[in-house]
Amino acid sequence: MTPPRILVVDDEPDLEALISQKFRRRVREGELDLLFAHDGKHALEVLEENPKIDIVLSDINMPRMDGLTLLDRLSEMETDLQTVMVSAYGDMNNIRAAMNRGAFDFVTKPIEFEDLDRTIAKTLEHLELLRQLRTARDKAEQARLTLSRYFSPTVVETLSRDPEAIEAKGERRVATFLFTDLADFTQLVESSDSDLIVEILNEYLDGMTRTIFSHGGTVMKIIGDAIQVIFGAPVDDPEHAAHAVACALALDEFAQGFQKKLLDRGIALGDTRIGVNSGDAIIGNFGGKSYFDYTAYGDAVNTAARLEQANKTIGTRICTSESVAKGIDNFSGRPIGRLLLKGKTQAVTCYEPLSEALVDTDQVRDYKAAYELLEASDPKARQSFAALLAECEDDPLILFHLGRLLAGETGADIEAVG
Template sequence: MTAKILVVDDEPDLEDLIRQKFRRQIKEGGIAFGFARDGVEALSVLERQPDFDMVVSDINMPRMDGLSLLAKLQTGEASYSTVIVSAYGDMANIRTAMNRGAFDFLTKPIDFADFETTMLKTIAHVAALRQARARQAAAERAHASLSRYFSPNLALSLAADDYALKPGGERREIATLFTDIAGFTPLVESLDPERLAELLGGYFEAMTEIVFEHEGTVAKIIGDAIHVLFGAPADQPDASTRAVHCALALDRRAESYRTEWRAKGVALGATRIGVHAGPAIVGNFGGGRLFDYTAYGDTINAAARLEAVNKDLGTRICVSAAAAGRTAGFSWRPVGDLMLRGRSQSMRAFEPLDEAEGASPHTLAYCRAFAKLEAGDATALSAFAALVGERPDDPLAQYHLKRMLNGTARTRIETA
């Protein structure tokens, strides 16, 4: 990287002497010099070319002297590291310059060995400052990024409770949801890093804003997946209702986001969501210097598996009966009795619907067909065939029809 130095001096031969002395460094691109005859010209040069690393300025110059220039350089938006040049006996002005923020000083006549040493020291100082500023900027960006995913209600709780960060947890009733993007791994391999960062940045910003609107806590973001808690850290008697409302809002936003990216030529997969409710161990877990506010237990595992089973069912949201039974004001259609991996008993699951879809003739016909399937009625097959004929884009009706055509006429569903 080329170090840029502005030399401000009205001595006519100085420019030629400097160019001659540092001709090798200039030729190799290590140093570039700019020149001005007084403070007024120096400010004009810096306005046009603000990327100088340092300023070397004489004190005694016409129109604007070096001390006045130094004062302006220290108060401007860009603060330049400045080396002041003055006569050997002019220590009063040198002291004034140092008090006003000059980094160093040189005496006349200039000793070019001293000039080079001072120049290199100042450039190193400027580089160190820039690195420190870059680290600070990176830390601020990281903090801003994390703040987008750190639930405001969790932040308030931790700030108000002296014991909130104490390691350990407590058992409490919660509702929880998991999200995941279908086909995300092959999508990552097809996108360049900048495009992927843009896609994920917009996605997470939109999703977490919706979570926070429903007063949920983002427990984790892993890859493209989000884990959300309701009922922790603060009590929420309506945790399940919040979770389902949130799931529907996430689904709507994720679908509109997919449409936006399809218009850009990127085939973003659907967001699949699983919702469950029950007891969990919630708290601040970890050790040493690493702690993580999260939740553990069968409730968490089941929610994650409900999210995953959407892939086979063709649905985008799958809600357990335990969560659905703690809500009010929703329309549902039954999915089936899922045998989730690691569980000995089946779990009835439902697909939540918006108000219009819940009252539609198609939904009512689906519920009648499912009731026939549950009762072992042989006409269930023709009922589901009629549903698929009426609406071929209904993946759940297609799923049940395919199972019956393969000889499985029951509501119990074995999952992977």
């Protein structure tokens, strides 16, 4: 262990000899290391050559550069060294000025070595505490930076105040789960330069996670281009369903803009598909102390993943369950149907969320009217969807339902998707 290093700054040659004699045993036994300088300028030169100095013991009245000026220069340096000033007894004006400029303590001349011993010990104790606090702060900041990769700023702040919230434990609670996936990205990877793929994926994931965090979501996992998100944990959020849907719409807006940006460069990027579901799950930090994996398990989580995949069949980009719609006052969206998802025995009533501005359009009102006919197995449903497609030929959900009707299917029950 490196012994504490003290730089003594004084223009009196006798003082160097006295201090060397006083501390010779401690220096010989490796308990202390002493360096000397004759004035402030010389001290700065010694510090430049020996940056790891713990205490500067400096006289105030010296030629070339006095102790107060040296103190000012030391305060400009990025170092945690502490300064003890030496002044004539009764020179309170200079002592007060030194303390105001950041000196930790002072001793008076003629120096009483017992007092100097106590002052050095106290200064070293203070310095050690200061370094421990700085280490703790740095670790806390590193932990905060790590958390910020997974959690929104609000959640990070909460977890910083309550570290026990991320201990290795789980709890059953109701939350909303959001899954995303980028269509056809594997084909793009196989046909493109690796540097381009890294550039695209990094920019895409950065934009997606920023959007998630801005809506209070917690990233559970990123697997390739797919993202798994939770709303309502680890911090309680009564509006988790509403925040998840708002996030889904914002993610869709970002993804569509990013897709167009790449298309302008001649790069074809697939749609981002999003599934959202609310329900009961076991949520917590799994993996113990050596591995951090904040995640969720349960049917509600699996259903969100299935809904994301269902978009591929029905043509939508966002698919939410009825449990999500029921968790939001005045939910804005249009019904998709009752989807029998793979691995499930009961159908899930699903919706495509829309912005409030789109809900009041003639297109959505006409769709809802046609859907009512579909749900009632009314033969007029086929004509209504055909008329809608003539007006909205780029609407994949209208095309999906019309295709079902033309194939002889009726009703709003949709078999085996996702």
